[in-house]
Amino acid sequence: MLANFDFSVITSNLPYLFFDGMRFTLGLTAMAAGMGIVLGTLIAMARLSGVPGLKHVAKVYVELMRSLPLVLVIFWFYFLVPYIGAYVTGSPNPIQVGAFPSALITFTLFEAAYFSEIMRAGIQSIPKGQTAAASALGMNYWQSMVNVVLPQAFRNMLPLLLTQTIVLFQDTSLVYVLSLTDFLGAASKVAQRDGRLVEMYLFAAVVYFAVCFTASFLVRRLQARVAIIR
Amino acid sequence: MTSTPMPAPTPGTPVAPAGQAPADSGLQAGNLIQPGTRTGETMIAIDNVSKWYGEFQVLTNCTTSVAKGEVVVVCGPSGSGKSTLIKTVNALEPFQKGQITVAGTKVLDKSTNLPKLRSRVGMVFQHFELFPHLSITDNLTIAQRKVLGRGAEDARKRGLDLLARVGLSAHAHKFPGQLSGGQQQRVAIARALAMNPVVMLFDEPTSALDPEMVGEVLDVMVELAKEGMTMMVVTHEMGFARKVADRVIFMDRGEIVEDAHKDDFFGKPRSERAQTFLSKILQH
Numbered sequence A: 001m002l003a004n005f006d007f008s009v010i011t012s013n014l015p016y017l018f019f020d021g022m023r024f025t026l027g028l029t030a031m032a033a034g035m036g037i038v039l040g041t042l043i044a045m046a047r048l049s050g051v052p053g054l055k056h057v058a059k060v061y062v063e064l065m066r067s068l069p070l071v072l073v074i075f076w077f078y079f080l081v082p083y084i085g086a087y088v089t090g091s092p093n094p095i096q097v098g099a100f101p102s103a104l105i106t107f108t109l110f111e112a113a114y115f116s117e118i119m120r121a122g123i124q125s126i127p128k129g130q131t132a133a134a135s136a137l138g139m140n141y142w143q144s145m146v147n148v149v150l151p152q153a154f155r156n157m158l159p160l161l162l163t164q165t166i167v168l169f170q171d172t173s174l175v176y177v178l179s180l181t182d183f184l185g186a187a188s189k190v191a192q193r194d195g196r197l198v199e200m201y202l203f204a205a206v207v208y209f210a211v212c213f214t215a216s217f218l219v220r221r222l223q224a225r226v227a228i229i230r
Numbered sequence B: 001m002t003s004t005p006m007p008a009p010t011p012g013t014p015v016a017p018a019g020q021a022p023a024d025s026g027l028q029a030g031n032l033i034q035p036g037t038r039t040g041e042t043m044i045a046i047d048n049v050s051k052w053y054g055e056f057q058v059l060t061n062c063t064t065s066v067a068k069g070e071v072v073v074v075c076g077p078s079g080s081g082k083s084t085l086i087k088t089v090n091a092l093e094p095f096q097k098g099q100i101t102v103a104g105t106k107v108l109d110k111s112t113n114l115p116k117l118r119s120r121v122g123m124v125f126q127h128f129e130l131f132p133h134l135s136i137t138d139n140l141t142i143a144q145r146k147v148l149g150r151g152a153e154d155a156r157k158r159g160l161d162l163l164a165r166v167g168l169s170a171h172a173h174k175f176p177g178q179l180s181g182g183q184q185q186r187v188a189i190a191r192a193l194a195m196n197p198v199v200m201l202f203d204e205p206t207s208a209l210d211p212e213m214v215g216e217v218l219d220v221m222v223e224l225a226k227e228g229m230t231m232m233v234v235t236h237e238m239g240f241a242r243k244v245a246d247r248v249i250f251m252d253r254g255e256i257v258e259d260a261h262k263d264d265f266f267g268k269p270r271s272e273r274a275q276t277f278l279s280k281i282l283q284h
């Protein structure tokens, strides 16, 4: 069977696969992870705030996002947002958002729920004495959060945040439902155009495995280092 | 000892009382601590303070005061409310009844800017509570910059001056985890002093230390007391109390049982509870 393999379909399409496909995948992953961590941190702070309304809204949001399949959220978001936008701005026609911004916003909102759970655990792991010391020095809530609590929480949780980002990296392949071309999308286009499904899907699997395996390995090493510093 | 009634503060007034040198006047070497003279001016007035955790009353009608430049030691058995009392002074612990006035500012008052008040009340904790993710220099400067709005250079200079005073200049670039407990506590004292506090609060500053490190921390505190810093110190180090305290407060079950001049306290405490406590603690 291997004799029938035509590996040239891979080599001749490498630039397209990586400079178009993989660049899109990595870009979307990095942006959604960055924004998702920021939003997730704010949600975690809201949940821990003790402000009744805020606390509950944050909790419901996280529970909701964690109960829905990502594909569904992507669909709903893509189809609904133009109408919500129109309603909010009072425009008579749906506001066109575009597939990429829609995907980016969806991934950010979805991943924020997961990142918020990680950051919540991180914030709670900081001893009370640290916030007491910050308060005693005259820091207000935000100063104490930004200068004392969050840097430590983020450092302690970095391995988990990165692990979640690896999951996100795999999940970005779902953008095919919006007809966007990520790495997997690029591979499938080539596969169908040249009739080389086995080679291309095998190659895609190898690349995803290599990237995720390497990243997980690095995260485990980082985890060991963080454990030593603490 | 009873508290003198304090004038009502105007909202937002700085904690430093009138006539006090401005905050940054202590920057020159040799004048790192605001000199305190025992003028009889009240720095901390604790007036009939009570506090409950649900049903459980932790503090019962506590009344005492600390004059400018005075050193007051607070002692008593475990669970008697010493930490709770000292933490009410900078409102780290809220209380339900009574009033505390620090340098003319009421702690329990909606118009009081608590972060501002706390920035002028230095506090040293049992477990140091240095910020482990920041270097020693950054530990010394972060609140000066973020809370007092000092420039990076000014803050750094003052931080390093104080670090030199506690004898740790060589460690400026290190992280807290690289220092011994005694060294960390000296840094914590320097960090509090960097804010130009008008009073310093200590909650068992040496009780988490290995015995051989207690001395180096007490030395710093003794020196501070001699320079006239107003201090309220929860400690069982009776040697320290004998050496520098003006008064000793003995607490039991949330009450101030005894509040006496040092010589009277060590001479013969009036209450039986204090006598028992002293005989136990002086046995070692």
Ligand SMILES: Nc1ncnc2c1ncn2[C@@H]1O[C@H](COP(=O)(O)OP(=O)(O)OP(=O)(O)O)[C@@H](O)[C@H]1O
Binding pocket: B053, B056, B058, B076, B077, B078, B079, B080, B081, B082, B083, B084, B085
């Ligand atoms: N958050 C809390 N909730 C309920 N009770 C508390 C709380 N914090 C302290 N207490 C109780 O209040 C009492 C006084 O505590 P506090 O820490 O002030 O005592 P302490 O004199 O400092 O004792 P130690 O010498 O052990 O430090 C104790 O009985 C303690 O169990």
Ligand SMILES: [Mg+2]
Binding pocket: B082, B083, B084, B204
């Ligand atoms: Mg205590």
